[in-house]
Amino acid sequence: MSALEPFGARLRRAMDERGPLCVGIDPHASLLAEWGLNDDVAGLERFSRTVVEAVADRVAVLKPQSAFFERFGSRGVAVLEKSVAEARAAGALVVMDAKRGDIGSTMAAYAESFLHKDAPLFSDALTVSPYLGYGSLSPAVAMARENGAGLFVLALTSNPEGGEVQHAVRSGGRNVGATMLAHLAAENTGEEPLGSFGAVVGATLGDLSTYELDINGPLLAPGIGAQGATPADLPGVFGAAVRNVVPNVSRGVLRHGPDAVALRDAAERFAEEIRHAVTGS
Numbered sequence: 001m002s003a004l005e006p007f008g009a010r011l012r013r014a015m016d017e018r019g020p021l022c023v024g025i026d027p028h029a030s031l032l033a034e035w036g037l038n039d040d041v042a043g044l045e046r047f048s049r050t051v052v053e054a055v056a057d058r059v060a061v062l063k064p065q066s067a068f069f070e071r072f073g074s075r076g077v078a079v080l081e082k083s084v085a086e087a088r089a090a091g092a093l094v095v096m097d098a099k100r101g102d103i104g105s106t107m108a109a110y111a112e113s114f115l116h117k118d119a120p121l122f123s124d125a126l127t128v129s130p131y132l133g134y135g136s137l138s139p140a141v142a143m144a145r146e147n148g149a150g151l152f153v154l155a156l157t158s159n160p161e162g163g164e165v166q167h168a169v170r171s172g173g174r175n176v177g178a179t180m181l182a183h184l185a186a187e188n189t190g191e192e193p194l195g196s197f198g199a200v201v202g203a204t205l206g207d208l209s210t211y212e213l214d215i216n217g218p219l220l221a222p223g224i225g226a227q228g229a230t231p232a233d234l235p236g237v238f239g240a241a242v243r244n245v246v247p248n249v250s251r252g253v254l255r256h257g258p259d260a261v262a263l264r265d266a267a268e269r270f271a272e273e274i275r276h277a278v279t280g281s
Ligand SMILES: O=C(O)c1cc(=O)[nH]c(=O)n1[C@@H]1O[C@H](COP(=O)(O)O)[C@@H](O)[C@H]1O
Pocket: 024, 026, 065, 097, 127, 156, 157, 158, 159, 200, 201, 202, 222, 223, 224, 225, 226, 227, 248, 249, 250, 251, 252
């Protein structure tokens, strides 16, 4: 595969053409049961393929949650590989949600696994944890740049426990979450139309106007649907940065399966509500 155009540029175009919705592929055991599928590799494969076939030709981004595939060992990972390839072939960008983070030398191996263009699990972007220090991510930043991929760095997560770490105030007075946003803004300086280094910022967090959310990069916003946030919350949470928000919905869409039409309709309803909330039209 030849080098891709930078992730940020590809994402901006996909958001403009398809709208910004990201649908999560989260094959929870409880959802497999609700869909009438067995909690085994065949059930996993059917679930994942159904989601990809239902929405990959219309949403900007699909975000498979790696843990639900790893749970089944190598055969589960093989399903993940196939799902990534099929989603990308249908025109969706794939954000691999594996939340990797380690000391730099090991981080390089994680980066090779997901961000090297020839890796079997190559994805357009990867979720990463910066809590071994932002600098520990530099091999992933470099690998992403070389391969036209991107990162989503956990900055202000959607879960209530996140504040213990992310709101901790550093000696300069800035908290940890804001520090991660500042690192990303520096990473994306000068990039047009959008940098490739995004932040994860929960849609559940209420008014974030004290944060500098304009990092010239995408903001992945989970928390809509099952975690209680709604598309209508987005402008209040993100302010002017809402134009760079990629809202993620997983269970809120997936609970409408296994019927592909019902899944597609649910994704379209969320997409429409998001468009209305973001553009007012
Ligand atoms: O990085 C993520 O994707 C993520 C970060 C975060 O702060 N909160 C969060 O919910 N997520 C992921 O987003 C998805 C949310 O799923 P639902 O709550 O079912 O919509 C899950 O795959 C989570 O792992």
